[in-house]
Structure formats: C-alpha cells, structure tokens
Amino acid sequence: MMKPYDQACREAEDIFFRYGNMLYRIAVVMLGSSHDAEDVVQDTLIRYMEHGKPFRDKNHEKAWLVRVTVNLCKNRLLFARRHPQVEYSELAEYGQDQKDSCLMECLMKLPWTYRAALLLHYIMGYSVRETAQFLRITEAAAKKRLERGRKRFREIMEQEGAAEHDR
Numbered sequence: 001m002m003k004p005y006d007q008a009c010r011e012a013e014d015i016f017f018r019y020g021n022m023l024y025r026i027a028v029v030m031l032g033s034s035h036d037a038e039d040v041v042q043d044t045l046i047r048y049m050e051h052g053k054p055f056r057d058k059n060h061e062k063a064w065l066v067r068v069t070v071n072l073c074k075n076r077l078l079f080a081r082r083h084p085q086v087e088y089s090e091l092a093e094y095g096q097d098q099k100d101s102c103l104m105e106c107l108m109k110l111p112w113t114y115r116a117a118l119l120l121h122y123i124m125g126y127s128v129r130e131t132a133q134f135l136r137i138t139e140a141a142a143k144k145r146l147e148r149g150r151k152r153f154r155e156i157m158e159q160e161g162a163a164e165h166d167r
Contacts, residue, residue: 009049011049012045012048012049015045015048015061015065016045019062019065022066023040023041023044023065024037024038024041026069027040027069030074030077031073031076036076040073040076043072044065044069044072047068047072048065048068051064083124083125083126102157102160103157106153106156107119107153109156110149110152110153113135113145113149114145114148114149114152114153115149116135117131117146118146118149120134120135121142128142128146131146
C-alpha cells in the first residue's frame with residue numbers, strides 16, 4: 001500500500017536530515033563525483049518514498065538506505081564502464097577540425113528524432129536495443145529512425161557540400 005504523498009514527503013525530508021550527509025559521503029567516495037553523489041542521494045530518497053513496507057526499526061531503515069545507495073552507485077559505475085562518455089571539452093576539440101565541425105553542423109540540422117537516434121547509436125556507441133530503450137520506442141522504430149536519419153544526414157551533407165570534405 002502506497003503512503004499518501006504528503007506523508008511520504010515529510011518522511012523523506014526527515015530521512016534526508018538524519019541520513020543525508022552519511023549517504024552523500026558514501027556516494028562521493030564510491031563515485032568520486034559530487035554531482036553524481038547528489039543524484040544518487042536524490043534517487044535513494046525517491047526509492048524511500050516509493051517503498052511501501054514499514055521497517056522493523058531505525059537500524060533496519062538505515063541499513064536499507066545504505067544498501068540502496070551502494071546499489072545505485074554500483075549501477076552508475078557499471079553503466080559508466082559499459083558506456084564511456086565523451087566530456088564536453090573533448091567534444092569541443094573535435095570541432096577544431098573543419099571536417100568534424102562540418103559534420104557536427106550537419107548533425108545539428110537534423111530533426112531531433114533522427115539526431116537523438118544517430119547520436120546515441122553512432123557517437124555514444126549504444127546498441128539499437130539500448131537506443132530504443134532511451135528513446136522509449138521499439139527496436140524496429142529505432143532501426144527505422146537510424147535508417148531515415150542516415151539518409152537525411154547524407155542529403156544535408158550533399159546540400160552543404162560537405163560530402164566532398166569527407167573524401
């Protein structure tokens with residue numbers, strides 16, 4: 001049975017004041033990033049609000065919060081290992097080359113649906129299945145967006161005369 005929203009908010013606020021610093025320190029140590037740690041603590045509190053079962057006592061509650069925080073940190077670390085990301089500063093370096101700059105300009109001219117699919121799949125390296133999950137569409141729809149996006153990208157490059165720079 002779900003708790004009423006107001007009650008869940010008050011309980012989450014109480015938990016934050018009691019355990020927030022401890023959860024944050026755990027997350028910072030595990031992740032090495034204050035921004036990621038803040039996100040994990042927030043996600044932990046959301047999970048707490050969604051948790052419908054009562055705890056046996058305060059120690060059980062604290063252990064549950066620590067376990068959820070650790071698991072969320074592990075999930076983030078595993079995701080980061082499987083899906084390496086390019087920092088914005090590194091991405092800006094790509095723009096220094098005229099060919100890369102032209103490619104990025106052409107990519108940015110695509111409609112968002114195609115641009116997002118191409119970015120996730122080709123630049124970020126996600127599989128078609130993962131791309132579909134991120135975009136909340138079927139795999140077939142993701143494949144079609146990739147196909148149409150590639151076609152539209154080629155058309156834009158030809159219009160811009162960028163196809164000659166690529167050769």
